[in-house]
Amino acid sequence: MKDRYDVLVIGAGPAGSIAAKTAADKGLTVLLIEKRQEIGDPVRCAEGVSKEHLKKHVEIDKKWICADLKGARIYAPDGTKIEMAEEIAGGEVGYVLERKIFDRALAEKASKAGAEVRVKTRAIGLIIEEDFVKGARLMQLGKEYDVHARIVIGADGIESKVGRWAGIDTSLNPIDIETCVQYLVAGVDINQEYCEFYIGNDLAPGGYIWIFPKGEGKANIGIGILGSKMGKFKPRPVDYLNSFLEKKFPHAKVVEMVFGGVPVSGSIEKTSTNGLILVGDAARQSDPITGGGILNAMDVGKIAGEAAFAAISAGDASNEKLEEVYEKRWRSTIGHAIDLSLIVKNCFINLNDADLNALAFSLKDVQFERMSLLDLLHALFKANKKLLWDLRVLFKDAAKEVVKSKM
């Protein structure tokens, strides 16, 4: 078995597969490993993505689309409904995917581009020589062996160890994680064109409940709760979800259970070091307000694949080089969006139900089909002046948007 590659990618989720595909497309030799015996399973995700954004990465294949969404509805604790049409909600919804098929399709794309894929193969440690990551020790079917690489890309998810092994502390504080439970339910009468979100401190402290249609009377119904709002003797996400289902869908049949942790820390200080790049959930690159991570992972995977090519072509995989070709590029794009979302998250998690109701009430008549960030801020201002002050940094971006739209 080959034991030397240009790039070793650890983890075959969307970030890892796109990184592997991009690097292989550039002509690099790539090994993509996945510790599970099946790529894409078990799912740990609500499976929603923006249509337009997804199309930038792959041609849409109906095989992995479960539902095509027209919009989103958000319910405040008192039931006030905010409805968003496709163009607006499109930022985070659009399609509901079948991740089991989607993830495998992405890995196949990497494989077609020339990457070698090994499943049921887990990294158990890094090979570090003279302060440079030079590969990893792998275990496949109980057998251990070394694989050397000029660059290692850690795409090993929420439970990432790759960064830690290289001295990058990626541990999350309780306030930096949403812990989630989701049921795929069948036999429910659910509008297949809308996704729904329920907020409220009694319902989902520091998070929300979501309903994502999955076609034919099925839906992903799940909950995320902020770690800092949890406690040993408090109800768990699974308890909150069960009581929501009992109330709203007493006849729903649970046909699958999904568990997961979503990083909502905002961008972390370091996502690369000598010979190593971290991507996706492993680099905590999911959105702190929505928890969405698929598209960020794909964006960053692409940047990482290109960065690996640039670094290897220059014969320089040092920390400094990777900062230039990787860190700078992702921080100035999705990193910026993540940081703005973090500001919104930090306000949101401190709102009580009365605040949330007031906010929803002032937003419910806004014409969301033509909503701009400025309209949203205007509505927020009417609802809650304190909140507006907390979110003042967003103005800068709203102003930019206005300038752009006038040009």
Next chain:
Amino acid sequence: MLVSININRYKCGYCGACVGVCPKGSLELVETWVEVDENTCMTCGICDRICPVGAIEVTK
């Protein structure tokens, strides 16, 4: 010393959230189970606190 962190693998949904919050890197999600390195675990209990199903019990 008695084992002070106990992971109920019949309850665990192997999502890896506990591994993400472990400040010491003492947990590892292998495939369908979580392993604890008892030499480095300081029984801080963060994993117990954030587990979505309550599969971890840390006693001090």
